[in-house]
Amino acid sequence: MSSAFLGMPPFPQAARRALADTQQRRNLAGATRTIRHKRAEVVGELPDWEELREAGRALKERTLRHLDHYLVQLEERVTAAGGQVHWARDAAEANRIVTRLVQETGEREVVKVKSMTTQETGLNRALETAGITAYETDLAELIVQLGDDLPSHILVPAIHRNRAEIRELFRRTMPDAEGVGDDPAELAEAARRYLRQKFLRAKVGISGANFLVAETGTAVVVESEGNGRMCLTLPETLISVVGIEKVVPTWQDLEVYLQLLPRSSTGERMNPYTSTWTGTQDGDGPRGFHLVLLDGGRTDTLADRIGRQTLNCIRCSACLNVCPVYERTGGHAYGSVYPGPIGAVLNPQLRGTGTETDRSLPFASTLCGACYEVCPVKIDIPEVLVHLRARVVEETGGRRHTPTPEAVAMRAARWVFSSPARLSAAQRLAALGSRVVARRGRIARLPGPLAGWTDARDAPAPAGEPFRQWWERTHR
Amino acid sequence: MRTALFITCFNDTMHPATGRAVVTLLERLGCTVDFPAGQTCCGQMHFNTGYQRDCIPLVRRFGEVFAGYDAVVAPSGSCAAMIRHHHARVAEVAGDRGLLEAVRTAPPVYELSEFLVDVLEVTDVGAYFPHRVTYHPTCHSLRMLGVADRPLALLRAVRGIDLVELPDATQCCGFGGTFALKNSDTSVAMGADKVRGVLDSGAEVLCAGDNSCLTHIGGLLSRLRTGVRTMHLAEILAATERTTATEPTTATERTTATGAPSHAVATGGGPR
Structure with missing residues (x-):
């Protein structure tokens, strides 16, 4: 995955730093609230929303069950339509393929449609290493690129920036933008002027795809700004890097997803631009089309009975916008181009649990369930989070010679809870101990690992008479 | 039964x-x-x-x-x-x-x-609680169990209650079990916003169906000396005209107060 995020600290530490960024917290609170309300409004308009969600889930799950069949069908159809299909086991292989394809055109510049998959593989850096400049053409993605920043949201990667910051960035980095103001229309106009030259000059376009239709070998990009349409039609060569889970069997399946996606994502009834292309056509659009299909941990994810539902994801980002954790920490704390609840379940599966950061992600949630409630393809994110927590705990236990303090505490708790007599004894002990630290039923400072509680919160003192004792006294 | x-x-x-x-x-x-x-x-x-x-x-x-x-x-x-x-x-x-x-x-x-x-098919449980109360629908009650407006229906039927709306009620308070310790900074940031909602509501009592969430929000309310106390739904529903005189009067005495309910049971005649 994107090397830019390498070396990020685990979530709790990264979040602590992010929480101190008052500007970002205000930007995020405002932006997520607006988009939450927009979504709720347009979703509320559809009486069959729950049926659509169920259809979206069922179609994905059925397709994933027969993925081998549909991928081969897709390859046949793309090839028959004049395109070329390349298979990439991982990010590095995908980047090598794309770099080679660009090099074969002899070009040194490419224009890009916003694409999560190429963010995932860190394609821009790989191209840069090969002396090829990639220009992001989505407005928010451009803001991130010009600022040498990192994306913090799936749909709106620059959500952590406000317009004053963007104005400064444009003035600093764009030619002829010295006098630009902070009015959104003015900022968009500056970006449009800047990008127009890139579109007209570019010979190679790089995209992802929201869907791949197996029956015809058609790729689909759903977008709002029209930059995608430019990148998909103007260049001579088009390279699309797409995860293998993006395939749907038929055009009719799009009926479901093209309703679910815009309403969940931007809170629009329909997105302004939906581009579809099938191989190549003489005299219309790119003369060469390459489809790079990326595995990147997806097959392993598919093998996991509980985790596989994560592959239903259509990258709408509704879960980010409703997540109370994301709203406060922002996306960078997740250490990946996939932040928020979906990132917390996707990254440890696609990348594995080899780093402290990836091991911390399944715990970066209160399990409040707001993400599951809005997910258009019904991914039970809390269920997957808890499943991954168990994986992390078991792997940690297997790796260490001595158990972690947490594991010891959990084992002790199990021992106590395995006998009512032990529980009673523990209750007496807790009440006794709390007499030392409690003042008028309130504990202002707890020792050891519990100190994190009392940094900002008082703790109640355990009761002098636990319920079971009271029951014994009054009801026996 | x-x-x-x-x-x-x-x-x-x-x-x-x-x-x-x-x-x-x-x-x-x-x-x-x-x-x-x-x-x-x-x-x-x-x-x-x-x-x-x-x-x-x-x-x-x-x-x-x-x-x-x-x-x-x-x-x-x-x-x-x-x-x-x-x-x-x-x-x-x-x-x-x-x-x-x-x-x-x-x-x-x-x-x-x-x-x-x-x-039991009751919403009016015969309770009396003459205080300004706001209700926080805890996430697992709301989203995992789907208790919907049952707790609110019960509270609305309480005599004397002044039930006020909690802004952004359905947002998680940030407790999250061990999340409150593992990610204490984020937990507290979420709790701080919940506290703001509670204070904006003007309530003197924050009510919920989960004491774990109430311990978290209540811990913040108590640390800030806000003068708002937390009560489990059961405690409000158990209150009657006879118990109001002995109920806890400060935000912190709740766990040690034993007066009202046990007295009611002692005279109410449970199984012995």
Whole structure:
């Protein structure tokens, strides 16, 4: 995955730093609230929303069950339509393929449609290493690129920036933008002027795809700004890097997803631009089309009975916008181009649990369930989070010679809870101990690992008479 | 109908007043509850923190202790949700068919508001509570159990209550079990916003169906000396004209106050 995020600290530490960024917290609170309300409004308009969600889930799950069949069908159809299909086991292989394809055109510049998959593989850096400049053409993605920043949201990667910051960035980095103001229309106009030259000059376009239709070998990009349409039609060569889970069997399946996606994502009834292309056509659009299909941990994810539902994801980002954790920490704390609840379940599966950061992600949630409630393809994110927590705990236990303090505490708790007599004894002990630290039923400072509680919160003192004792006294 | 009370380990140890209130309330409504002494913990903390194997004996114990009852009532949305939604998963992890069968045939577990509205079919429980109250719908009650507006219907029927709306009520308070310790900074940031909502509501009492969430929000309210106290739904519903004189008057005395509900039970005549 994107090397830019390498070396990020685990979530709790990264979040602590992010929480101190008052500007970002205000930007995020405002932006997520607006988009939450927009979504709720347009979703509320559809009486069959729950049926659509169920259809979206069922179609994905059925397709994933027969993925081998549909991928081969897709390859046949793309090839028959004049395109070329390349298979990439991982990010590095995908980047090598794309770099080679660009090099074969002899070009040194490419224009890009916003694409999560190429963010995932860190394609821009790989191209840069090969002396090829990639220009992001989505407005928010451009803001991130010009600022040498990192994306913090799936749909709106620059959500952590406000317009004053963007104005400064444009003035600093764009030619002829010295006098630009902070009015959104003015900022968009500056970006449009800047990008127009890139579109007209570019010979190679790089995209992802929201869907791949197996029956015809058609790729689909759903977008709002029209930059995608430019990148998909103007260049001579088009390279699309797409995860293998993006395939749907038929055009009719799009009926479901093209309703679910815009309403969940931007809170629009329909997105302004939906581009579809099938191989190549003489005299219309790119003369060469390459489809790079990326595995990147997806097959392993598919093998996991509980985790596989994560592959239903259509990258709408509704879960980010409703997540109370994301709203406060922002996306960078997740250490990946996939932040928020979906990132917390996707990254440890696609990348594995080899780093402290990836091991911390399944715990970066209160399990409040707001993400599951809005997910258009019904991914039970809390269920997957808890499943991954168990994986992390078991792997940690297997790796260490001595158990972690947490594991010891959990084992002790199990021992106590395995006998009512032990529980009673523990209750007496807790009440006794709390007499030392409690003042008028309130504990202002707890020792050891519990100190994190009392940094900002008082703790109640355990009761002098636990319920079971009271029951014994009054009801026996 | 044989009804058992599952008090939950947290209420048992930290908030026995809630348990006493449940008993008072149910007995006032003519419902006899039993408290099987073998009960301990539903395993939620272990399960949600990733220690699924450590849950296995707890789930087994739960099944043994409550087998034979017609219904189990628990004054905690998240514990009820754990039992209803995850005990089967624990049995699956254990690879134990017998345990899975025990989970499948276990009596239905109701969160308190569900038990009152759906099983006893009451919304007016005869309570009197002349205070300004706001209600926080805890996430597991709201989203995992789907208690919907049952708690609000119960509160609206309380005489004398001034029930005010909590801004952004459905947003998580930031407790999240061990999340509150593992990600304490984020937990507190979320709690701070919840506190702002509580203060903006103008309420003097914050009510919820989960003492765990209330301990988190209440801990912040108490640290800031806001003068707002937290009360479990059961405690408000148990209150009557006779108990208001002895109820706790400060935000911090709640866990140590024993007055009203136990007195009511002593004269109310539970099973001896």
